[in-house]
Amino acid sequence: MLPFAYEKPKSLDDAVKALADEGAVPIAGGTTMIDLMKLYVLQPPKLVDIGGLPGLGEIEETDDAVVFGALVRMADAAEHPLLKSDYPALSEALWLAASPQIRNMATLGGNVLQRTRCPYFRDTSYRCNRRVPGSGCDAIGGINRLHAVLGTSETCIASYPGDWAVALAAFDTEVDAVSRAGKRTIAFADLHLRPDDHPERVHALKEGEVITHVRVKKTPLGKASTYYKVRDRESYAFALASVAAALVMDGETVKDVRLGLGGVASVPWRAREAEDGLKGQELTPETARRAGETAFRDARTYDHNAFKVPLGVETVVEALMSAKTRA
Numbered sequence: 001m002l003p004f005a006y007e008k009p010k011s012l013d014d015a016v017k018a019l020a021d022e023g024a025v026p027i028a029g030g031t032t033m034i035d036l037m038k039l040y041v042l043q044p045p046k047l048v049d050i051g052g053l054p055g056l057g058e059i060e061e062t063d064d065a066v067v068f069g070a071l072v073r074m075a076d077a078a079e080h081p082l083l084k085s086d087y088p089a090l091s092e093a094l095w096l097a098a099s100p101q102i103r104n105m106a107t108l109g110g111n112v113l114q115r116t117r118c119p120y121f122r123d124t125s126y127r128c129n130r131r132v133p134g135s136g137c138d139a140i141g142g143i144n145r146l147h148a149v150l151g152t153s154e155t156c157i158a159s160y161p162g163d164w165a166v167a168l169a170a171f172d173t174e175v176d177a178v179s180r181a182g183k184r185t186i187a188f189a190d191l192h193l194r195p196d197d198h199p200e201r202v203h204a205l206k207e208g209e210v211i212t213h214v215r216v217k218k219t220p221l222g223k224a225s226t227y228y229k230v231r232d233r234e235s236y237a238f239a240l241a242s243v244a245a246a247l248v249m250d251g252e253t254v255k256d257v258r259l260g261l262g263g264v265a266s267v268p269w270r271a272r273e274a275e276d277g278l279k280g281q282e283l284t285p286e287t288a289r290r291a292g293e294t295a296f297r298d299a300r301t302y303d304h305n306a307f308k309v310p311l312g313v314e315t316v317v318e319a320l321m322s323a324k325t326r327a
């Protein structure tokens with residue numbers, strides 16, 4: 001690890017000031033950041049430790065939203081009674097992520113902004129456009145079993161690895177952020193950036209900007225929601241394919257539906273066309289499969305990851321039929 005400056009401010013205002021220094025980045029639980037620094041993948045000159053800041057560690061209900069402080073620990077959110085009863089997809093996505101030790105340490109803000117697990121990004125002996133812009137992508141043509149099939153580009157095929165963000169993508173979610181330029185709110189769908197021409201830019205936050213809250217608009221879709229995750233082993237593994245499904249049913253007919261996809265795309269993925277095709281339909285394994293096929297219609301596969309398309313379709317079916325039992 002290279003030497004770096006470290007500052008632990010006592011207030012959000014002080015944190016924002018500290019983050020205005022060139023190259024300064026926030027660290028919260030540190031479970032992604034420290035790993036990547038030890039691997040020489042990230043080498044920030046200055047860490048601003050926001051982990052102990054007051055006022056950002058609560059989950060609160062307002063009239064129209066559930067508001068998560070950015071420093072809420074994954075474990076605390078996973079077992080929050082409101083999430084378990086009214087938004088099970090949000091709770092399950094956290095339970096199925098990482099390990100108990102990591103969930104006790106990691107924060108929701110850091111979770112949402114975790115970096116790809118692409119082995120070519122995490123190993124500096126390979127070419128990676130995300131790590132070194134313009135250097136090339138050794139994953140294309142390499143061992144790409146874990147990589148994305150949706151939202152990739154000629155420059156990068158890394159998948160977004162997190163679980164919670166996939167569940168958030170299925171709801172109407174916003175992120176509050178603050179920097180020296182002031183406060184602003186970003187639609188969750190605009191937070192993560194697809195690789196396109198600039199794979200090194202993974203999120204829409206500006207330098208020195210920090211997430212303070214994640215807000216999920218209250219919705220009847222929450223109750224009949226689920227997060228279904230398929231991975232190489234049943235615990236402590238990232239998703240090969242995952243689906244957050246949320247439903248409002250009118251008898252056997254789908255009145256409203258949301259589908260978030262994980263493990264298969266460059267960003268937390270909302271399958272809007274698949275949702276539109278399901279609305280007004282009876283929900284059966286056959287209509288659920290058609291929705292899955294629609295969700296993966298534009299998939300682009302590489303040498304080793306074509307299996308993610310049929311796996312993803314089946315995962316959509318499982319998640320929808322499981323959400324239906326809760327409707």
Ligand SMILES: Cc1cc2nc3c(=O)[nH]c(=O)nc-3n(C[C@H](O)[C@H](O)[C@H](O)COP(=O)(O)OP(=O)(O)OC[C@H]3O[C@@H](n4cnc5c(N)ncnc54)[C@H](O)[C@@H]3O)c2cc1C
Pocket residue numbers: 025026027028029030031032033034035050070074096097098099102105106107108109110111112113114115161162163164209210211212236237238239
């Ligand atoms: C072995 C292992 C297995 C894992 N398995 C899973 C899994 O199955 N599913 C899953 O979802 N995750 C998994 N993870 C990832 C883990 O959930 C993340 O490392 C964790 O959530 C990151 O949170 P943190 O608070 O530790 O973030 P940090 O490491 O502190 O920060 C992560 C990034 O977010 C930025 N950041 C942090 N907080 C803020 C903020 N408030 N505003 C702006 N930027 C911020 C940091 O600058 C950094 O770039 C795993 C991690 C490990 C090490």
